[in-house]
Amino acid sequence: QVQLVQSGSELKKPGASVKVSCKASGYTFTSYAINWVRQAPGHGLEWLGWIHTNTGNPTYAQGLTGRFVFSLDTSVSTAYLQISSLKAEDTAVYFCAIETLVNWNFDYWGQGTLVTVSS
Amino acid sequence: QSALTQPASVSGSPGQSITISCTGTTSDIGDYNFVSWYQQLPGKAPRLIIYEVIYRPSGVTDRFSGSKSGNTASLTISGLQAEDEADYHCASYTSSASVVFGGGTKLTVL
Numbered sequence: 001q002v003q004l005v006q007s008g009s010e011l012k013k014p015g016a017s018v019k020v021s022c023k024a025s026g027y028t029f030t031s032y033a034i035n036w037v038r039q040a041p042g043h044g045l046e047w048l049g050w051i052h053t054n055t056g057n058p059t060y061a062q063g064l065t066g067r068f069v070f071s072l073d074t075s076v077s078t079a080y081l082q083i084s085s086l087k088a089e090d091t092a093v094y095f096c097a098i099e100t101l102v103n104w105n106f107d108y109w110g111q112g113t114l115v116t117v118s119s
Numbered sequence: 120q121s122a123l124t125q126p127a128s129v130s131g132s133p134g135q136s137i138t139i140s141c142t143g144t145t146s147d148i149g150d151y152n153f154v155s156w157y158q159q160l161p162g163k164a165p166r167l168i169i170y171e172v173i174y175r176p177s178g179v180t181d182r183f184s185g186s187k188s189g190n191t192a193s194l195t196i197s198g199l200q201a202e203d204e205a206d207y208h209c210a211s212y213t214s215s216a217s218v219v220f221g222g223g224t225k226l227t228v229l
Contacts, residue, residue, distance in 0.1 A: 035218075037165075044122065044223040045157075045165065045208050061217055095164055104212040105155040105170035112164050 002026040004096050004110035011116045017084040020113045022096035029077035030054050032098040035106060036070065036081050040092040048094075051079060086117045123148065123209055123221035130227040136197040139224045141209030142190060147219055149190040153212035156185060156194045158205050159223075165208060169194060196226070204228045 007021040022034060036048040049060040051070040058070040069082045083090055094113050097106035124142040131137040141148070141156075148154055154172045157165035167176055169185035172192060182203075184195045192211070196203055209221040 037220075044125075045210070045220040047210075047218040047220060049217075059216070062215060097165075101167075101176060102153070102171055104153040104210075104218055105167060106157075106165075106210075107167045107170070107176055109164035109166075 002098075002100065002108045004098065004108055006094075006096060006110040006113045009114040009116070011118065012086050013119055014086055014088060014117055016086050016117075017082060018086060018115055020081045020083075020094050020115065022079045022081075022110050024077045024079070024098070027100070029074055032100055034070075034072075034079040035097045035099070037095045037097055037106075038092040039095070039112075040089075043092075045095075048081075053079070083115070086115075088117050090115060091117045121219070123211060123219055125207075125209060125221035125224045127222070128225045128227065130229055131196075131199045132229045133199055133201065135199050136195060137199060137226065139194045139196075139207055139209075139226070141192045141194070141211075141221050143192075143211055143219070144190055146214040147190075147211040148187065148192050150214060151212045152187070154185070154187060154192045155210045156183075156192075157208045157210065159208060160205050199228055201228050 003025045005023045010018050030053045033050045035050040051058045067084045071080045096110040098108050152172050156169035158168050159165045172187045173185045182197045207224045
């Protein structure tokens with residue numbers, strides 16, 4: 001069965017970096033793009049962008065700063081989200097998600113990774 | 120791209136029907152049928168319950184139904200049950216080749 005398993009919670013200080021992983025299983029990794037979505041505490045969902053798993057080409061949401069970088073390691077069927085120069089407002093749960101039914105409708109999600117930025 | 124507009128909260132009694140609206144623009148909901156709805160239980164990942172406006176993934180109860188008129192999509196839950204208490208999020212593809220979500224609606228079953 002399709003599974004997306006993310007790395008565990010992270011506590012970081014402002015200015016540090018974090019790398020969240022999303023390991024896929026149960027399907028051919030290069031069949032579907034990986035999307036990234038975040039949810040700040042008490043807020044709605046925010047789409048951050050996606051990465052093409054065949055080419056590794058990332059697409060970032062408009063307004064997302066260069067501090068966010070999507071990457072892949074296809075040898076281990078894993079996608080990564082790296083955030084640098086962390087700020088308190090980056091505190092959120094970060095999800096990876098894929099669309100297997102139809103584009104832009106996310107039917108499989110990782111369990112989420114809580115990133116807390118606090119001094 | 121501004122977030123889609125959803126009511127912050129709705130409530131209903133068991134057995135009743137409720138509808139959650141999701142208002143966008145001609146650049147998203149109004150121009151595309153890539154509208155989806157997600158149910159999110161506390162501390163859990165979102166779960167797709169409606170895709171392409173009206174379709175239900177396998178395993179999703181037919182008490183959930185979706186529709187769209189103009190720039191507004193709607194999710195209707197009929198025969199409300201206690202287990203339906205959750206947050207509901209709408210989403211749409213946009214003319215900027217991106218995805219925009221709504222702010223989420225908290226459903227309380229009285």
